[in-house]
Amino acid sequence: xxxxxxxxxxxxxxxxxxxxxxxxxxxxxxxxxxxxxxxxxxxxxxxxxxxxxxxxxxxxxxxxxxxxxxxxxxxxxxxxxxxxxxxxxxxxxxxxxxxxxxxxxxxxxxxxxxxxxxxxxxxxxxxxxxxxxxxxxxxxxxxxxxxxxxxxxxxxxxxxxxxxxxxxxxxxxxxxxxxxxxxxxxxxxxxxxxxxxxxxxxxxxxxxxxxxxxxxxxxxxxxxxxxxxxxxxxxxxxxxxxx
Numbered sequence: 399x400x401x402x403x404x405x406x407x408x409x410x411x412x413x414x415x416x417x418x419x420x421x422x423x424x425x426x427x428x429x430x431x432x433x434x435x436x437x438x439x440x441x442x443x444x445x446x447x448x449x450x451x452x453x454x455x456x457x458x459x460x461x462x463x464x465x466x467x468x469x470x471x472x473x474x475x476x477x478x479x480x481x482x483x484x485x486x487x488x489x490x491x492x493x494x495x496x497x498x499x500x501x502x503x504x505x506x507x508x509x510x511x512x513x514x515x516x517x518x519x520x521x522x523x524x525x526x527x528x529x530x531x532x533x534x535x536x537x538x539x540x541x542x543x544x545x546x547x548x549x550x551x552x553x554x555x556x557x558x559x560x561x562x563x564x565x566x567x568x569x570x571x572x573x574x575x576x577x578x579x580x581x582x583x584x585x586x587x588x589x590x591x592x593x594x595x596x597x598x599x600x601x602x603x604x605x606x607x608x609x610x611x612x613x614x615x616x617x618x619x620x621x622x623x624x625x626x627x628x629x630x631x632x633x634x635x636x637x638x639x640x641x
Contacts, residue, residue: 412442419451428458446475450482457489465489480510487519491526499523514544521553533557534589565590577603577610584613588620596620 415438422431435452439445449472456465469486476482487502500523506516521536534557540550565586572579584599597620603613 409442412438412445412448415441416445416448416451419448419455423451423455423458428455431455444475446472446479446482448472449475450479450485453485453489457485457492462489462492466493478509480506480513480516483509484513484516484519487516487523491519491523494526496523496527512543514540514547515549516540517543518547518550518553521550525553525557530557530560531589538591575606577607577613580606581610581612581616584616588616593620 415434419431419434419438422428422434432452432455435448435455438448439452442448449468453465453469453472456462456468466486466489469482469489472479472482473486483502483506487499487506490496490499490502500520503516503520503523507513507520510516517536517540521533521540524530524533524536534554537550537554537557540547541554544550565583568579568582568586572582580599580603584596584603587593587596587599597617600613600617600620603610604617607613
């Protein structure tokens with residue numbers, strides 16, 4: 399058997415072990431998954447994705463230093479894999495090194511702008527940094543990228559409930575109808591994704607006081623964001639139709 403044929407067989411066997419390791423992880427058989435991924439790496443020591451996957455297994459076992467070592471090595475082999483940066487960001491997040499976690503998340507979504515769980519991880523980091531507005535914004539971005547991003551839906555639901563609670567309190571406290579009430583409620587509606595209701599409240603504020611600069615600014619920001627979103631979606635659809 400030639401050296402090339404031998405190498406091809408080793409790579410095929412490594413992929414088979416890698417696939418079995420993934421199957422074991424799905425069924426929470428972590429020790430068995432580790433055994434299979436180690437077999438894959440013994441056959442193919444430069445298998446970057448396998449190191450990233452073993453990092454995930456070590457993470458499940460809360461062996462964060464080993465997890466970090468593996469994902470670092472994976473990135474040294476292939477520094478353009480979004481999933482590896484996401485995995486390293488997750489380890490940094492577990493270790494509460496939020497600046498490095500955020501840096502890797504940004505690299506992740508830079509490589510792959512549609513990597514939904516990358517945006518979700520940024521959201522969880524923002525939550526730990528007590529930046530609630532940014533947290534919800536990134537959950538929304540994750541869902542825009544992938545409407546089946548379960549983790550983003552779950553995290554966003556917690557934040558939305560908080561904003562709805564605040565919204566109800568505002569309705570009870572601010573009995574008088576004035577621009578302050580419309581601006582606050584518009585802001586809260588915007589945060590939970592109710593763009594039309596937010597726009598309506600900003601319009602009501604401007605109708606009450608045509609000189610309300612705050613309402614004009616917030617309405618302008620909302621319309622600008624929505625215009626850009628529709629423009630980008632239209633451009634993407636046009637690009638897909640050309641393909």
